[in-house]
Amino acid sequence: MLLLRPTESAVVFLQQLGRGLRLSPDTGKSCLTVLDFVGQQHRRFRFDLRYRALLGCSRRQLEDQLAQGFPFLPPGCRLVLDRVSSERVLTSLRQCLPSRRPQLLQGLRVLAAEGVIGPASGLADWLEALAMEPADFYGIRGAGFTALRRELGWLPPHHSGAPHHDEERLSRAIASGLLHLDDPDRLRSTVASLAAAAPPDPQALSERERLQWLMLTAQLFGTGRQWRPLDQALEVLWQAGAWREELIQLLELLAERADRRLHPLPWALPVPLRVHGHYTRAEIEAAFGVLSDDAPWIHREGVFWHQPSATDLLFITLRKSEALFSPSTRYSDLALGPLLFHWESQSTTTASSPTGQRYIHHAARGSRVLLFVREHRKQDGRPGAPTEPFVCLGFASYESHEGERPMAIRWRLERAIPPVWLPGCCLT
DSSP states (O other): OEEOSOOOOHHHHHHHHHHHHSOOTTTTOOOOOOEEOOOOSOTTOOHHHHHHHHHOOOHHHHHHHHHHTOTTOOTTOOOOOOHHHHHHHHHHHHHSSOOSHHHHHHHHHHHHHTTSOOTTOOHHHHHHHHTOOHHHHHTSTTOOHHHHHHHHTOSOGGGOSOOOTTHHHHHHHHHHHTTTOOOHHHHHHHHHHHTSSSOOOGGGSOHHHHHHHHHHHHHHHOSGGGOOOHHHHHHHHHHSHHHHHHHHHHHHHHHHHOOSOOEEOSSSSOOOOEETOEEOHHHHHHHTTOOOSSOOOOOOSSEEEETTTTEEEEEEESSOOTTTSOGGGOOOOEESSSSEEEEEOOTTOOTTSHHHHHHHTHHHHTOEEEEEEESOSBGGGOTTSOBOOEEEEEEEEEEEEEOSSSOEEEEEESSOOOGGGHHHHTOO
16 A cells, blocks of 8 residues: 555544555455655644554654654554654654744644634644644643633633632643543543532542542642642632633543543442552542541652551552662562563562561452552653653452562452553563
């Protein structure tokens, strides 16, 4: 198949590709070879849109994969670019999007002059017109839907006053703490509550609802010295009415884009986490009730024993850099397959210690082990990037172990790791 028609539409590109992927019982074809003639149709042509549609990755992940020769393709698939095409696509990736607020603002004014967007356009309309992902948009310092609408004079009259004094801080929290949210049920219920005229009364909430709100406010306001009691945090959200509308639109967009099936944790406790969902350490500790007004600091250790639920929480970073992990904490952790996970305990743990015995005999003693895994400490392994959230891999049961200090334990997961995550989970 020869691809000669330039298009920035992911849908059109996949339709073109799909014509060659059709089954052909008459010919019995077993493979498809595509020759995609990359040209300079326009210096602002968005090569990233077609490759991201094909690979299902972010723009930064695409740049890494392109530089490495696309190492994570499915078995039997190859994607080969010659040197000139690789350089051309890499240049396009680095230049196609605005990187500073003035550039973004100018782009919005151009789109407005062309009639593409206007005062009534929502956040989703902006992102579509700019061909940007939420992470690209909010990754620009000073960018925010509410702040930019105010500068363009597009806020409705009832929100046209001075911004709330916490608005800038809340906008910064979006890029670092909200864009990973992928539980559509949680997102939609939060949107419905945010649309109410008044904040909910924390005393009237169910325990699960209260913990769910704490997960959100911990991400927005922070932990430790920045912690806000729930009633005060909710009051600020309702005072910042214009920004709350932005938050509603963002959560609606994230709910629409959530495309992975999540599974409830198989227990009766009101912990608002789901298997295969993404969560930060603060969200996880808030969900278990560990974070509170009396104890607003998150824990730093990679293991945490939660006595009220009799659960060992294991926080695992697969790629441990020398700059961020000491030699005694650079454990060898990796998936051995969809259902098996190799994990090394803390360097002081022995098999005969109370902790080691709890790991080995957790099923007989009525305790559980819950795994949270991420590939890097920082998103895409980039220094200065937001902290990467963990994926909840669900409950695991002890299968065997070797050695001690640390113990090398093999856990069997109750739910298989999705195939799309296996390459990253199997690398150390």
